[in-house]
Amino acid sequence: MIDGVGNYVAGTLVVIGALFALTASIGLLRLPDIYTRMHAASKAGTVGSCLMLIGLAVHIGESATALRALAGVLFLLLTAPISAHLLAKAAYSAGYRMWGGSVSDDLGATVHSAKKNDPLVTDR
Amino acid sequence: MTGAAFLNMCANFALGAITISFLLVVVRVVKGPSLPDRILALDMLVAVAIGFIAVLGLRTGFTLYVDIAIALGLVGFLATVAFARFVMSGGADAKKEEAQEEQS
Amino acid sequence: MIPYRNELILALIWVAISGSYSIPNLVFGFAIGWIVLFLVRDQRLATRTVIRPWALLLLIGLFIKELLLSALRVARLVLSPRMDIKPGIFAYPLKVDRDFEITLLANLITLTPGTLSVDVSDDRRTLFVHGMDCSDPEQARRDISQGFERRILEAFR
Structure with a gap:
């Protein structure tokens, strides 16, 4: 990597990433219910960590370690939506309700008929 | 200002911002109010920690930190999945928790 | 092969x-x-799929653009003094029908502006999406079907 430019790019990426992480955690505190908080955590949080890892990759410049950092980015991008999706599904099926200001709930109408077939929700 | 000085300043700023977000996330873990909220906050804590390790690695130039970040990502993902399965299989009582939330 | x-x-x-x-x-x-x-x-997947590299690149490009946009939007929303949100869950009728395409679409939806996939119906025809701004579900459905779903169909069919 070119010494001068690499430093500036890496520094900028790291600062932007840290600011995204900060906004994600502010969102985690301010948003009203679990589903909206998940938006903040899964988007801004992931982008923040990814930008910081990319900044590290740019700064290192040695191919093996940089590739490892990029593999970390890829891994984060693959797993973040899966865990968010799973947690949302789990919270919904366990009966955590949405915030009172929510405007529509298409899933609510179907979930009761579906529950009979769900092996996890049995009347034991 | 030289590139190295700029980078050092950026890293210090980022470490400060990440520390504040650590604190905010921990407030959410303590406050709850429900179990999924805490799980989400712990997941977020892992993501922020990965960023923290990345900045630390950048500042010290110690490249082994990258492997630690990846391993932490793996463990955090598995923990979130396990917690989600726990909530889904009826380990948490949503009605009771919401009643407690209304009381407080 | x-x-x-x-x-x-x-x-x-x-x-x-x-x-x-x-x-x-x-x-x-x-x-x-x-x-x-x-x-x-x-x-392992039993079906062999065609992959069109150029369309796949377009899909990845669209994904990166939307990811950055969505993070910016969440940041702006969170930092605005009065949060003006109308969250809700809307149903999205799926055009893609293979498992890995549904998985891909659901993951992409989760990482894009204002939407988060919550559940798939048992018959795999409907995706339930939680939207940050659910005042106009029709518009959100149009965005998904003309953005990601069209690109996924182009890349793997």
């Missing part, structure tokens, strides 16, 4: 990440790749 294609790809990734470019290391990576793929042999 090259024999052991997937094992070779895994071996090359192993060599690139471990950082020592030598024949023994390549063989070692190949062995690990073979073991991993052997362990998941029952869960």
Whole structure:
């Protein structure tokens, strides 16, 4: 990597990433219910960590370690939506309700008929 | 200002911002109010920690930190999945928790 | 079709990440790749799919753009003094029908502005999406079907 430019790019990426992480955690505190908080955590949080890892990759410049950092980015991008999706599904099926200001709930109408077939929700 | 000085300043700023977000996330873990909220906050804590390790690695130039970040990502993902399965299989009582939330 | 294609790809990734470019290391990576793929042999996709590289690149480009946009939007919303949100869950009728396409679409939806996939109906025809701004579900459905779903269909059909 070119010494001068690499430093500036890496520094900028790291600062932007840290600011995204900060906004994600502010969102985690301010948003009203679990589903909206998940938006903040899964988007801004992931982008923040990814930008910081990319900044590290740019700064290192040695191919093996940089590739490892990029593999970390890829891994984060693959797993973040899966865990968010799973947690949302789990919270919904366990009966955590949405915030009172929510405007529509298409899933609510179907979930009761579906529950009979769900092996996890049995009347034991 | 030289590139190295700029980078050092950026890293210090980022470490400060990440520390504040650590604190905010921990407030959410303590406050709850429900179990999924805490799980989400712990997941977020892992993501922020990965960023923290990345900045630390950048500042010290110690490249082994990258492997630690990846391993932490793996463990955090598995923990979130396990917690989600726990909530889904009826380990948490949503009605009771919401009643407690209304009381407080 | 090259024999052991997937094992070779895994071996090359192993060599690139471990950082020592030598024949023994390549063989070692190949062995690990073979073991991993052997362990998941029952869960492998049965259907062979066509992949169009150019359309796939377009999909990746669209994804990166939308990801950055969505993070910016969440940041702006969170930092605005009065949060003006109308969250809700809307149903989205799926056009894609294969499992991996549904998975891909659901993951992409989760990482894009204002939407988060919550559940798939049992018959795999409906995706339930939680929207940050659910005042106009029709518009949100149009965005998904003309953005990601169209690109996924272009890349894998």
